[in-house]
Amino acid sequence: MSDEDRIFLSPEEALDAIRSDFNLYPPQTRLFLELGPLILGKRFSLVEDARNKGVWMSTPGRRPVHRMRKISPEALGNLLCRTLYTSCPSSADLAEICARVFETPARPGQNSGGQNGIWIHTGMENFKCGQCGRCCSQLDYHDTLSEADYRLWQEKGRNDILQWIGTTRKNGQVISRNIWMVPGTRNYTDTCPWLRKNKKSHSCECLIHDVKPEICRQYPGTRKHARMTGCPAVETLQGAAESSTFF
Ligand code: SF4
Ligand code: SF4
Structure with a gap:
């Protein structure tokens, strides 16, 4: 894989990119539910309330052991972001979170200067712009x-x-x-x-x-970016990330 098909982010840049992703698109409830256990830990559990477009969250506390409270998808996204910034996740955890957020393989590693960070596959190597404007x-x-x-x-x-x-x-x-x-x-x-x-x-x-x-x-910077912003040429990318070898 050439360096054009992957980008290196320092841990700080990875956190900023995740925050930008959360802010750029409408609340991604399914993604937030997936990320909950990774970022908040197992002490919290999250249950989707699809009918009311919300999420129920249990928080650890005094008996009864779990008290459920409703949280909007926006508030959940903000909570995940705040927790990420304060918890300093390991490189492996941050790579896994990046992989889910950006829907593409991500691995911890070093850049040519020896700096630790995350390599993210853009999945854009087969992209062909259809010039639709x-x-x-x-x-x-x-x-x-x-x-x-x-x-x-x-x-x-x-x-x-x-x-x-x-x-x-x-x-x-x-x-x-x-x-x-x-x-x-x-x-x-x-x-x-x-x-x-x-x-x-x-x-x-x-x-x-x-x-x-x-x-x-x-x-578009990534397959997800193309899909989320309605680029019709995203179809030229289907299966590209899955079929390619990362590293
Ligand atoms: S939306 Fe996609 S296909 Fe259309 S011009 Fe922009 S990059 Fe090209
Ligand atoms: S937005 Fe304007 S400047 Fe940018 S690529 Fe399209 S036509 Fe060119």
Whole structure:
């Protein structure tokens, strides 16, 4: 497997990635129920209340031994996150949690610099973008422009691109760069100004493909990301992770 098909995360980066995953998508009740025993330990038990879209959680305490209380999936996700950050799980446990969260093989290991962390298989080696343009027109990526993208366009003198960028400042400091904004306004465009549809082939193309933002270059980062955000090309990946050898 090439390094392009796997990513290395330090334990801190792995925790941040798990938290981002929990925040990025609607509450993943089934996943949270699976992770409960791994993160909270066996002293707690969790039972899904599918009819009321909730979860019952038993907490250890005085007799009666277990008292059940209802917890929303959002609150359960927050509890799991808080517990993860304070409990410092072992590398093996963190790898298992990553494997379940990102739905892909994950192993503890070291990077080339000898740092301990988690290797995560992206499962993206067979991905073939269908150029449908859905991600360009429907995903919320407005405040994700990196400073590196901005600097690159400045260095290349790409004022045609820079004019579509908004900058948010607080006390004179740049807080975020925002794409794509109608020049001279604080209004976002309806869709990316660089997206063009080829009427003959019905496929879409990016007019700034060579210098498109990092967020566009990286999408979708994993099979789960593709599936959860509705990328139709996720079908090109089915079975890829299961059939490949990890390490
Ligand atoms: S949604 Fe998926 S298939 Fe469509 S353009 Fe984006 S990456 Fe390609
Ligand atoms: S810059 Fe290119 S890849 Fe990014 S949203 Fe626009 S058209 Fe899509």
